[in-house]
Amino acid sequence: MSHATDIKTLARWMCSDFSNQEQAFENPPFYAHIRVCIRPLPLSNFPEPSLFLEQAYDYALNQPYRIRVLKLNIVEERIELENYKLKDKETFLGASREPEKLKKLTPNDIELxxxxxxxxxWTGTSFKGMVKPGRNCRIVRNGKExxxxxxxxxxDHQLISLDRGYDPITxxxxxxxxxxxxxxxxxxSFANEVEF
Incomplete structure (x- = not known):
């Protein structure tokens, strides 16, 4: 059984190559076939528990449209995730499936x-995460903030995720x-790679 500050269990569940193939095949007009691949970053480069995430269409795994580093922290009896982007993502494209490439990533390559x-x-059976309130996470998509x-x-057997971008004025x-x-x-699963 897990608990509210069990970073290791959260990381072990997150570290997998995920697919929504079943959902995409059942309802193709609404759901593309997406892959989310998450691996732990080596403690030699990232002493704080950190994960590398790539999200891509199944047919273009080497062209992920989202690359992030997630740092896991315990703050006031709960887990918080810090989101980082890569300064030069081209260098690390596909690194979630190429561990040798991942070993070259350092904190100097990322930006909060x-x-x-x-x-x-912790819900009692799962972990639930959400962006901190305040509408402060700004993403530019197709030239629009x-x-x-x-x-x-x-x-331990599924990831449910929802990402949406809203107009800050309307x-x-x-x-x-x-x-x-x-x-x-x-x-x-890459749970066995989690060292922390």
Whole structure:
């Protein structure tokens, strides 16, 4: 059984190659086939528990449209995730599936995404994360600034995730799923790579 500050269990559940193939095949007009691949970063380079995430269309795994480093911290009896982007993402494209490339990543290669930290809470059976309130996580998509509303829920057999971008003035949906959350199942686990 887990608890509110169990970073290791959260990391072990997150470290997988996830796919929403079942959902995409059942409802292709609304859901593309997406892969989310998350691996732990080596403690030799990142002494704080940190994960590397790539999100890509299944047909273009080597061209991820989202690359992040997530640092896991315990703050006041709950887990918080700090979101970082890569300064030069081209250098590390595909690194979630190439551990040798991942070993070259250092804290000098990443930059904090202001306002994009997430609270992560234990539900009793899963971890639920959401962007901290305040509409401060700004993402530019197709030349338009939006604020990110991002949430996820994870347990040992699935990841449910919802990312949406809203207009900061009108609060209208600009990008993201109109049909609801993506449901991912792990294809391959990297839990055994978690050292912390």
């Amino acid at each position: 995404m202001q306002g994009c930290d997430m609270f992560v809470d 939006t604020y990110l509303d991002n949430s996820f829920e994870i347990n 609060n209208e949906l600009v990008w993201g799923s109109v049909a609801g959350a993506f449901h991912f199942k792990p294809r391959q």
